[in-house]
Amino acid sequence: MPVITFSSDIGLNDYLVGAIKGQLISAIPDCTIADISHQLSPYDYQQAAYVCGNAFKYFPADTFHLIMVNFFEKPLKYLLLAEYGDQYIICPDNGMLTMITRTRPENINAIDIGDAVSLLDCTKVIAACIHKMITGAKLTNVSSITEIDEKYPMRSAVGNDWIDSQIIYIDNFENVVLNLTKEEFEEIRRNRKFKIVLMRNSEFITKISDHYASVQPGENLAFFNAAGYLEIAINKGNVAGLFGLQKYANTSNMQNRLLYQTVRITFE
Known part of the structure; x- marks a missing residue:
């Protein structure tokens, strides 16, 4: 069949x-x-x-x-x-x-x-x-056919002590998925402490959770989802709406160029 x-x-x-x-x-x-x-x-x-x-x-x-x-x-x-x-x-x-x-x-x-x-x-x-x-x-x-149009997924921008990852998906619960896999994250992290910056100088996530129940209702969390990508959420909440996180801006004056919003992760 x-x-x-x-x-x-x-x-x-x-x-x-x-x-x-x-x-x-x-x-x-x-x-x-x-x-x-x-x-x-x-x-x-x-x-x-x-x-x-x-x-x-x-x-x-x-x-x-x-x-x-x-x-x-x-x-x-x-x-x-x-x-x-x-x-x-x-x-x-x-x-x-x-x-x-x-x-x-x-x-x-x-x-x-x-x-x-x-x-x-x-x-x-x-x-x-x-x-x-x-x-x-x-x-x-x-x-x-030999000649085809080739496009490839964006990769996170990386520095010595930071990663800027793009928001590639927001689900129906307004959880946010970044273009960063667990393997990429651990390779750059090198066992260092980290902060996922949700709001400058006021809201951070500093640990990776296993699942939603790892934190109390209303608390922020980050975890690697079933696809292996870093996901940011609020237990019984709306992380995208609360922190103004958006997937992209489709700017008509830039020939439909998609501007992806980034989330910064810092290491220390």
Whole structure:
């Protein structure tokens, strides 16, 4: 039974997600479709990479991951089909592929979309391509590609006694996730004491907790979440709202450049 995941910036307020699922089921009747998220930002690739990349690793071999983020950023002539370990990713050639994989996959192909113009025209081509791959039919509209748009996740800025980490995700509880893994943190920390600065000279976190119950309700805490990234929260509270922490600013006068807010960690 083939598995297809579906991630997008479409939202759930109209018919499109349902229509695309209908196309997939019509082409591959025995498939299982798993939604990752349809609330991704069309411009925040770092967010999409965090959400998708950390979900994909839990799916079985031969899963197809369909990603529709900023789908029509530029005129489409083809879509990318890449091997991702023992799975596959299908997405536009807009940098999303390498944001998720963090490297350039060895096997990347282009799916020629022909005369497809609308979103549903394109997804019809995708559904037919997946069906052919599953059944072993010849792929007449797929060819290898060498030049692709490559974008990569930002890394924290590092000094001798500080780290500036970007806020890459804020969840529904307004907990804040930074682009700093446990391995990166410990490598830079070198067993030193630290302060996570929430508000200049007034609010700090000075220890890593195991879980929310490690502190009393209303207290700040930091912990490494299930994805391995540093997360800042308040037990039964709202850390993003309380301290004015934001994911990014989308500045229209800077060609949609995303300005990520940083959180500083100091060592002593």
